[in-house]
Amino acid sequence: xxxxxxxxxxxxxxxxxxxxxxxxxxxxxxxxxxxxxxxxxxxxxxxxxxxxxxxxxxxxxxxxxxxxxxxxxxxxxxxxxxxxxxxxxxxxxxxxxxxxxxxxxxxxxxxxxxxxxxxxxxxxxxxxxxxxxxxxxxxxxxxxxxxxxxxxxxxxxxxxxxxxxxxxxxxxxxxxxxxxxxxxxxxxxxxxxxxxxxxxxxxxxxxxxxxxxxxxxxxxxxxxxxxxxxxxxxxxxxxxxxxxxxxxxxxxxxxxxxxxxxxxxxxxxxxxxxxxxxxxxxxxxxxxxxxxxxxxxxxxxxxxxxxxxxxxxxxxxxxxxxxxxxxxxxxxxxxx
Amino acid sequence: xxxxxxxxxxxxxxxxxxxxxxxxxxxxxxxxxxxxxxxxxxxxxxxxxxxxxxxxxxxxxxxxxxxxxxxxxxxxxxxxxxxxxxxxxxxxxxxxxxxxxxxxxxxxxxxxxxxxxxxxxxxxxxxxxxxxxxxxxxxxxxxxxxxxxxxxxxxxxxxxxxxxxxxxxxxxxxxxxxxxxxxxxxxxxxxxxxxxxxxxxxxxxxxxxxxxxxxxxxxxxxxxxxxxxxxxxxxxxxxxxxxxxxxxxxxxxxxxxxxxxxxxxxxxxxxxxxxxxxxxxxxxxxxxxx
Ligand SMILES: Nc1ncnc2c1ncn2[C@@H]1O[C@H](COP(=O)(O)OP(=O)(O)OP(=O)(O)O)[C@@H](O)[C@H]1O
Ligand SMILES: [Mg+2]
Numbered sequence: 001x002x003x004x005x006x007x008x009x010x011x012x013x014x015x016x017x018x019x020x021x022x023x024x025x026x027x028x029x030x031x032x033x034x035x036x037x038x039x040x041x042x043x044x045x046x047x048x049x050x051x052x053x054x055x056x057x058x059x060x061x062x063x064x065x066x067x068x069x070x071x072x073x074x075x076x077x078x079x080x081x082x083x084x085x086x087x088x089x090x091x092x093x094x095x096x097x098x099x100x101x102x103x104x105x106x107x108x109x110x111x112x113x114x115x116x117x118x119x120x121x122x123x124x125x126x127x128x129x130x131x132x133x134x135x136x137x138x139x140x141x142x143x144x145x146x147x148x149x150x151x152x153x154x155x156x157x158x159x160x161x162x163x164x165x166x167x168x169x170x171x172x173x174x175x176x177x178x179x180x181x182x183x184x185x186x187x188x189x190x191x192x193x194x195x196x197x198x199x200x201x202x203x204x205x206x207x208x209x210x211x212x213x214x215x216x217x218x219x220x221x222x223x224x225x226x227x228x229x230x231x232x233x234x235x236x237x238x239x240x241x242x243x244x245x246x247x248x249x250x251x252x253x254x255x256x257x258x259x260x261x262x263x264x265x266x267x268x269x270x271x272x273x274x275x276x277x278x279x280x281x282x283x284x285x286x287x288x289x290x291x292x293x294x295x296x297x298x299x300x301x302x303x304x305x306x307x308x309x310x311x312x313x314x315x316x317x318x319x320x321x322x323x324x325x326x327x328x329x330x331x332x333x334x335x336x
Numbered sequence: 337x338x339x340x341x342x343x344x345x346x347x348x349x350x351x352x353x354x355x356x357x358x359x360x361x362x363x364x365x366x367x368x369x370x371x372x373x374x375x376x377x378x379x380x381x382x383x384x385x386x387x388x389x390x391x392x393x394x395x396x397x398x399x400x401x402x403x404x405x406x407x408x409x410x411x412x413x414x415x416x417x418x419x420x421x422x423x424x425x426x427x428x429x430x431x432x433x434x435x436x437x438x439x440x441x442x443x444x445x446x447x448x449x450x451x452x453x454x455x456x457x458x459x460x461x462x463x464x465x466x467x468x469x470x471x472x473x474x475x476x477x478x479x480x481x482x483x484x485x486x487x488x489x490x491x492x493x494x495x496x497x498x499x500x501x502x503x504x505x506x507x508x509x510x511x512x513x514x515x516x517x518x519x520x521x522x523x524x525x526x527x528x529x530x531x532x533x534x535x536x537x538x539x540x541x542x543x544x545x546x547x548x549x550x551x552x553x554x555x556x557x558x559x560x561x562x563x564x565x566x567x568x569x570x571x572x573x574x575x576x577x578x579x580x581x582x583x584x585x586x587x588x589x590x591x592x593x594x595x596x597x598x599x600x601x602x603x604x605x606x607x608x609x610x611x612x613x614x615x616x617x618x619x620x621x622x623x624x625x626x
Contacts, residue, residue, distance in 0.1 A: 127393065233434040234445075237497075240388045241449040242422015244415065255439045331439055331484040 003327055010323070014316045021312045022074075022305070026067050029304055036083050036299035057083060057302075070305065079309075080302035084294075089306035092291065097310065098181035099169055100280070100287035104273050106184070106203055107210035111272075112265070114211065115218025122223040123230065123249055134219070141216035146275045150209035150282045157205060165202040167284040174198060206283040210275050214268050221264055225257040259330055266322030270315045337406070338363035339424075339507045339540045340387065345400035346623070347382060347391065347564075356382055356395060357564040358619050364508065364540040369531075371551040371572070372544045373587070374561035380544045382564070384510040387542070389421050405507065422453045426501035428511040428530065432493035432518070436485040443481035446500045454504055468499035472529060491522040495529065502533055509534070512544045527554060548591040552576055560584045563616040583612045 037053045054060050058069055073080055079089035122134040144152070158166030170176065170183060174195065178186045184203065187196040229235060230253055238252045277289035284290070288307060295303040340363060347357040357379050364370045372380045385391045387402055389409065401408040404424060409417050429435040436445060446468065447461035456464075462481070469477035472495040485493060494514065501509050511530060515523040531554045534541045543555055551558055551572065558575055560568040560583065568581040579585045586604040 233429055233431060234437040236390050237427060237429055237435050238437075238448075239390050239418070240421060240425065240427045242418050242453040244418060247452075252437055256437070329439070332486050 003324075006327075007320070007324070010320055014320070017316060018309065018312055022071065022309060023067070025305055025308045026070065027063065029299075029301055030063060030066075034299045036301055039299055040083060057081075059301075070302070074309070079306040082295075082303040083300045084298045084303070085300075089302050092303065093288065093306050093310055095181055096286065096288045096291045098185075099183070099285065100273070100276050100289060102182060102184045103203055103207055103276055103280070103285065103287060104210070104269070107207040107214070107272055108265075108269055110207055110211035111214035111218060114215035115222065118215065118219030119222035119226055120249060120254075122219065123226040123253075124245060126227055126230075131223075134223070138216040138219050141212045142220075144213070146209050146213055146272075147278045147282060149212045150206065150279050153205045153209050154282070164205050165198075166205060167202075169202050169286050170195070170199050171202075202283075202285070206276075206279045206285055209282075210272050210279055214265070214272055217268055218261060218265060222257060222261045225260050226253050229253040229257040255329065259326060262322060262326055262329070266319055269322075270318055273311070273314060273318075338365040338368075339405055340364045340542065341403040342383065342387070343401045343403065345383070345386060345402060346398045347379075347386060347395055348398050350394055350396050355398075355564055355620065355623075357386070358616065359400065359623065360561070360564065360566055361400075362559045362566065362569060364542050366507065366540050367535075367538045368557060369534060369541040369543055369555045371555035371558035372542060372561065373546055373548060373551060373558060375546065375587075378561040379564040380546075380561055381512050383561075384427070384512050384542060384544055387421075387508075388425055388427055388510055389417055390427075419453065422449060423504065424507045426504065426506040426509050428498055428501045428509060428514045430513045430517055432490050432497055435497055436493055438485055440484075441481070442483055442485065442488075442496055446481075446496070446503055449500075449504055464503060465499070468503055469496065471502075472496070472499045472533070474499075490518055491526065494518060494522075494526050498526070498530060498533060502537055502539070505537065506539060508540045508542065510542045510544070513546070515550075530554070548588060560587065562612045565612075565616050565619050567612060567615070582608050 037050055037057070037059065040053065041049055051060075058066055061069070070080060077090065079093070081087065082089050082092055085092055118134050118138060122131050125131045125134070154166050157163045165171070176183070176195070177190065177192070180186055184196065184199050187193070187199055226249065230249070232253075235248055235252045238248050243251075276287060277292055279285070280287045280289035281293050288310070292304070292307045294300075295307060342360055342362050344359045344361055345357055346355065346359050348355045360379070360383060362370065362372075362383075372383060374380055382391070382395065386397060387404075387409075391397070397410060400410075402410055404420060407420065409420065412420065436442070443462060443465055446465040447456075447458070450456040450461040450464060451458055465481060466477045469480055474480055474492065474495055480488065480492070480496070488496070498514075501511075514530060515526050518526060527550060530541075533539075534554075543551075545551060555572050557569075557571045559566055560579075560581065562583055568575070568579060568584045570580065574580075575584065576588070579588055583604070586602070586608045589602045590604055
């Protein structure tokens with residue numbers, strides 16, 4: 001019950017947050033210079049043409065009026081028309097969202113695997129050269145930002161040893177039988193492992209670039225809390241029962257040590273999703289981030305607004321999931 | 337034949353080489369309760385940890401043997417040593433609040449050794465756990481088995497740890513100050529419970545304490561330790577009749593009497609401390625030249 005109340009409270013605050021985000025974005029993108037209408041028209045268009053289009057997109061009204069019209073539409077599920085693509089913003093955004101979600105989740109999975117592995121082996125090797133080596137690797141992974149990792153990976157595994165695709169989401173000449181835009185997911189459901197392999201080969205490098213810094217953070221933090229947990233009495237007691245190091249780390253220490261890491265991973269995962277904007281551009285990956293950059297370049301105001309709101313929704317959803325997971329993993333909160 | 341026999345066990349800090357145990361010898365037979373007393377830092381806990389294979393990383397054994405049922409643990413490869421300890425020994429820890437894993441229910445924390453190390457099937461282990469909780473006078477064992485540690489009181493948790501220690505019918509139990517972390521009102525009950533369980537199961541018990549009053553109630557024999565050196569090894573009756581060693585006598589004089597808790601206590605005199613420190617130094621010299 002306590003949990004339900006907490007969730008409802010979170011949903012309420014989320015609504016307020018989203019309203020704030022909407023207002024800020026709405027105002028900011030109208031204050032920065034650059035006229036979307038001027039960019040749409042061919043050279044030599046008349047004043048009358050400009051005025052007609054401006055009125056068509058409602059840009060001649062006052063700012064509060066524009067906001068109310070837009071917000072009213074949003075509440076009805078209408079995010080307006082994209083100025084450049086002349087399609088409903090919602091269709092464009094929802095069409096690209098699956099690509100970005102799949103990329104982010106794959107990056108998160110890679111980060112958890114790499115970081116978890118680093119933390120577990122580092123804990124096993126604590127106090128030895130092995131731990132020091134892991135610390136150095138972690139430090140390097142952290143000191144290089146994701147887009148530079150992207151460039152490095154392109155050079156290494158796209159150019160020097162071309163093991164992976166470095167552009168796009170899937171080879172364009174392939175026939176795609178998909179009904180949704182969740183290509184990776186659907187390829188598994190349809191047992192089309194040929195397509196799956198092709199999609200993974202496209203996603204792997206951008207996902208890895210996003211994952212490396214997060215993996216380092218997970219590795220460091222989880223190793224630290226595992227090492228602290230290994231000194232606790234219940235771990236020692238388990239040793240006297242005849243259990244070895246691996247068992248003790250995995251069954252006694254990990255579950256308690258993972259809680260502080262989990263909260264941080266939630267925050268970092270939202271940063272990772274933010275990172276997709278540049279990484280998708282770098283790998284010409286047709287996701288939301290790539291769409292966002294196009295929208296900004298073209299001053300496509302309705303599209304920018306739609307994308308920002310969607311990102312804000314995703315971020316709050318991630319945070320909510322983390323909090324719920326935390327409550328589930330921590331028995332003291334579940335009953336408290 | 338004593339189940340546990342420690343012969344000339346020495347341990348030191350790694351690196352600095354500072355001695356922590358100086359050729360300790362003691363033995364505990366089936367059904368025997370041996371008290372291990374001495375002031376704080378004397379090395380009481382280190383002996384128990386050495387026996388159970390849980391010495392801190394900074395401490396290493398530098399000599400001697402730990403015979404468990406005639407087999408020297410220190411000569412076994414780590415895996416066999418762990419298995420042997422797990423199958424024949426158990427620990428009753430000091431602090432019940434930190435000795436149970438907060439994110440696991442009680443049941444698996446009692447049954448895990450039975451299932452994983454001794455190969456029991458889960459149902460039998462669970463039935464055994466329930467039986468044990470009843471034996472340590474826990475009401476509604478089935479409910480407690482499903483509970484998480486934070487839902488139970490400290491005294492309750494210590495009972496669970498005691499039950500868990502006896503679960504696999506160990507030959508030897510090490511109890512490291514099992515009542516010091518408890519409420520005074522609960523201490524007596526828990527002490528009585530340990531003595532009762534030990535007598536019923538006929539376990540050898542190594543009882544670490546700095547409380548001679550406790551020793552007089554639960555122990556058959558005792559080892560007095562100073563600076564990692566055994567200064568006296570005797571049975572309880574002769575100890576309380578009159579200890580052989582001056583340090584033991586001083587220790588006894590420094591302990592409140594149950595018959596007269598208000599009687600003035602004599603702290604251990606400086607001269608006695610000087611003498612026993614000289615003995616420690618002499619032992620170190622012998623160790624270096626022998
Ligand atoms: N983790 C550790 N690393 C290094 N030295 C330690 C460690 N724990 C204890 N020691 C040292 O080992 C010696 C013996 O400690 P031990 O814990 O056995 O004392 P004790 O007799 O149990 O005392 P107490 O009554 O306070 O529990 C002490 O000098 C202590 O400083
Ligand atoms: Mg101690």
